[in-house]
Amino acid sequence: MSMMQHHFHWTYGGDGVQTEIATETPEAGVELVHIRISLEKPATPLSVQLTWKHPVADIHGVWHPNCGRNRGFVPDWGAGYASRLTNSSPVICLFSGNGRNKMTFAFSDALNPIVMKAGIHEETAEFHCSVVLFEEPVAPLSHYEATLRVDCRDLFYCEALNEVQNWWSGIPGLIPAPVPDSAREPMYSTWYSYHQRLVPEGIEEQCSLAKEMGCESIIVDDGWQTADNMRGYAYCGDWIVCPDKIPDMKGHIERVHRLGMKYLLWYSVPFVGMHSRAWSKFKDKMLYTIEERGWGIVDPRYSEVREYLIGIYEKALLEWDLDGFKLDFMDSFLPPGGQKPEYGNGRDYVSVSEAVDRLMTDIMHRLRMIKPNVMIEFRQSYIGPHMRKYGNMFRASDCPNDSIENRVRTLDIRLLCGSTAAHADPIMWSIKDPVESAALQLINVLFAVPQISVRLDQLPVRHQEMAAFWLCFWRKHRHVLLDGQLEPYHPELLYPVVVAVTSDILIATAYERTVVPLDRELPETVILINGMRENGIIVEWAANAGPRAVTVQDTTGRVVQEYKLGIEGLQQISVPPAGLVTLIAGK
16 A cells, blocks of 8 residues: 555535545555545535646646547646546546656546546646536436546556556446457448448448458448438438338348348437427427427437337347447437436436436347347447447547548547447548558558448559458458557657557557657567558667568558568668568568
């Protein structure tokens, strides 16, 4: 047991309230702060704040689940980072310039709205840190307990974050959903390639081509349920197949299954459009309505709303033999305008978050009774610890044709998702792209499950060869890329070098002109991938690392060079743009 490193201050402004704070240090560098609130009678609690300070010493970046490309500090008077069941996660990681954890703090309550902050106090060069509860009205309560976990151990920052997801997974009621192997195989998505203009013959043709390239499932996105192609949701809610687009959904899915592909279907869970038949049934059971857009967000606190939604997915799974669902827009389940929502009058929950948790728990129970390995995809940013209970695929949020953004988002997901399958945003590129440029779309998401979303029949031959090669490479090395020890270096620079390693293979990808640090004991096979549009990778090897047989391939997999190399110290290895080099010991 070690001495406490921080002084925690607890403020609550209400009367008739008992508050208690207890701290423990289960191991050196880790502090657990247990908070308890008791009210004399059930009431909506006032805002509560837990605060502490930490010196700004050797800290050069901050990471949180929604940080995107901004890993910079905020002042103590700036806004914090909000999280709730369907948005982000309550965790912040402060790290050094060499990627060491300086302080990672996480909160056990990932269900309710939480605001966390680590802001710079200019006068003292300290972080003023806080966790704020109940700034948004919640259900009346008489008792509340939660735990803050503060980790200041000298770990690689991603180890500290992995410890957080392990901690969450051990909390009662937060056990992650099992992940079927099919959720960890490349997929084809119709979104960027077709948008809403779906044609069953076209989908089946893409499935046939995608299967040859190495894809095992298709996600048919928005458009199957409506003749309207304006990309809004005013016609959502009935979830009846548009007969003008897919006259025979069951037969269509059977044909896809005969090609050896699994079939996932898109649904926007909370939206009911004003042009749907469901509108008249549920128009008075909305959390809020977006009048100018023509749809509303149903209130899951009504049991009839939950049962309606569950029945839709259950019926689709039974009638069409689906293999999974893309359940979209979960982050729209919000109280109206942050105000205290109405309750009673037929609602059986007060809290929107608790009602969504009940909805998703019941959905997954009913679906898994029919098909235990059903796949469920959620999209960033509703990828927190509660969402891992229901979903087994977490996908990067939309970033069409943006390879760098896709890399950053998939790696951000990987840092907290544990065994849940991290998926790239569907990968698209222009047929006019140089093949090496197009390849960067795939290379940037190698450490997540790829989804392809281009018209495969329209690709130039070299593009087809490139896509087939990288998908083959990914499948061959999936055990390293997804399950190996992940080392994403320099999060403040958007991960310019990423390494994944097992006992027998190390794969390192350089996305910028920098040094790849491999001054370590190396496994038998080392693969260096050039995620740039220029030739060569600079590597720092261990002294006397020994000779290696070298095979150099271009971005279509064609072998362009083979030779033997003694490796040690700082070396530049010739690798074609968007190509790779394999170095095997003892040959």
